[in-house]
Amino acid sequence: MANRRFDGSTANTMKNVGIKKAALQMSRYVLASKQVQRALKLLGLPASRANEVSGIPKPADTSLSFPGYEAFALHGEAWQAAGEQKPIILMFGVHPWKRDVLARYFSDFRVAYVRTNTSWTKVQTSFCQFTPQAFVFWGMTEIRAAKNYAIKSSIPLWRVEDGFLRSVGLGAQHVLPLSLAVDTTGIYFDPSRPSTLETLISEIGVTENATLIERARRCMSMISAFGLSKYNVGQDVPLKRLPPSDRRRVLVVGQVEDDASIVMGCAARYTNNDIVRITQKENPDAEVIYRPHPDVLGGHRKEFSNPRDVANICTILSGDYDLGSLLDSVDHVYTITSLLGFEALIRRKKVTVFGAPFYSGWGLTDDRQPTPRRTAKPSLDELFAAAYILYPRYCVGSLGSSAEIEHAIMSLALEKNGVPRELAEGVSSALPAEAINVDCVSQTLEGLKSIPS
Structure with a gap:
């Protein structure tokens, strides 16, 4: 620029x-x-x-x-x-x-x-x-x-x-x-x-692209290693973690029930409490963990179903949890359309969806809503490549809109671990995308921590 x-x-x-x-x-x-x-x-x-x-x-x-x-x-x-x-x-x-x-x-x-x-x-x-x-x-x-x-x-x-x-x-x-x-x-x-994304997913398996698939795997490994998600809790917020358990755990991801992704993406009208009850019925021997949407718990968005009404059949989480650790601590995820369902797929968890988010209907999830247009059977690597590498635009530091996903991942990982955003973006955008991997990010983070302020 x-x-x-x-x-x-x-x-x-x-x-x-x-x-x-x-x-x-x-x-x-x-x-x-x-x-x-x-x-x-x-x-x-x-x-x-x-x-x-x-x-x-x-x-x-x-x-x-x-x-x-x-x-x-x-x-x-x-x-x-x-x-x-x-x-x-x-x-x-x-x-x-x-x-x-x-x-x-x-x-x-x-x-x-x-x-x-x-x-x-x-x-x-x-x-x-x-x-x-x-x-x-x-x-x-x-x-x-x-x-x-x-x-x-x-x-x-x-x-x-x-x-x-x-x-x-x-x-x-x-x-x-x-x-x-x-x-x-x-x-x-x-x-x-x-949508453009649906077309990308449908066509990504038509031709082989080993370089793209390798990138997808490298990026997924970084996302998992540094616990990244769409919104990442800042370093100044104390994060909670689930204690270890010998029981099988099933996570219900609460959403804002009038959010566009549910209104547009779910043919049936489910509440979060409906999903909790279905989850408990289908998994009677498991510990059902319900994470209400933070905006609903905080009173920022309207509450259509009260979590207290299902408190007798699940463990309700409140406060800020490390989402990567949370997903690592469960065996199965239930959701209507939440992106957290795809983030669970990245971590190789079983995912049940009741609506039709972009990642359902391709043979990778347990789907409760039919998606007849989606006939392709991409691998998880291919689905990730379409949705995270080919579909979005990234804008990081000096690279501006010519940045790649690797620059965004590195910047988020550094910032989540205490590096100021301006510095995280600046350092990330100075590197070629192909050089960024788990070791590179880890070593850079250690190097930045050793620099006197």
């Missing part, structure tokens, strides 16, 4: 960003870069891109303003001179706090975010200035007028969501993502229609 200057001309184009805020961002960026460069030098890694190494967005990534584009919040480098000929995409339903970083995932485009309170008439009037290359919707955001216009005008409709290896911390806490799922057909959690 080219180094961006922060000067008077840039400041004049920045909208609603004060000089103090810009100066603060720049100082954080410079300090982070120096910290990264010092670490790289001490670790014996290349450190030639001193002004490019940082997970912190630079001040020029703030909202810009140009005549004729008043209906939009404009973010990203491509709006500056070097990218002025790049095509424009419109994005709908994206919260302001993550617009800067999302623009980095679409570096081949100028990204214009449609403001929430802007009428469609005003948006459409702007098309005398340009023809959008695509309309991009966050999740299942629906703006009927925009969708109808796109279909009538043959403008592609894309959908985006957080990737499967997202961050250390939650999006609800405004933690920025390291990966993004970009689907040009549907979206991975809506099995009612095809």
Whole structure:
């Protein structure tokens, strides 16, 4: 990524960003870069891109303003001179706090975010200035007028969501993502229609690709070794672990019961308590462990079924558990559509699903909902390669959107083990993807811990 200057001309184009805020961002960026460069030098890694190494967005990534584009919040480098000929995409339903970083995932485009309170008439009037290359919707955001216009005008409709290896911390806490799922057909959690991910999984076994499969195995081993998941609890949170047990254990993964992945991905209407009761009935001799969704326990999302109503037939977990350790401590996982089911597959656990998440219907899970389109029989390695390597985009440190999954895994593993995010991203993005494995991450972590602060 080219180094961006922060000067008077840039400041004049920045909208609603004060000089103090810009100066603060720049100082954080410079300090982070120096910290990264010092670490790289001490670790014996290349450190030639001193002004490019940082997970912190630079001040020029703030909202810009140009005549004729008043209906939009404009973010990203491509709006500056070097990218002025790049095509424009419109994005709908994206919260302001993550617009800067999302623009980095679409570096081949100028990204214009449609403001929430802007009428469609005003948006459409702007098309005398340009023809959008695509309309991009966050999740299942629906703006009927925009969708109808796109279909009538043959403008592609894309959908985006957080990737499967997202961050250390939650999006609800405004933690920025390291990966993004970009689907040009549907979206991975809506099995009612095809998606780019479903097509990738269906076709991945058609031709042999030994290099891709080796990568998949290497990445899965790193995910297991460092206990990674989509959201990783930070190092400042004391994690709980299950005590050893001689009994067979079955884990029920609670979800937010009105979440889009359940509404779209499950034909029947199950509550979490329904799944607990079915699990206990099918496994009468096992210890049934129920992990309610943290957002439900914390009162952040609506509770449709009360965990206390099934307390007599299961062990209910509360608080922050190390998910990798939790999965390692059980024999079988039951869920409706949770990604934790696939994370259990990575750890070679038996998984029962009641909806149709992206990983069901391929012969690897115990499925309670039919998925007639899914006739291929990929291996676990192939399924992982499609879902985690080929499908998402990764954005890490100086590499930006040219980062690979290995860079995200290493950054997450370092950060989860106490390395500041800016340093974790900077160090990870300085390495070639093929050099990153369990030993490399472990040795780097030990090296970083030995560097005096």
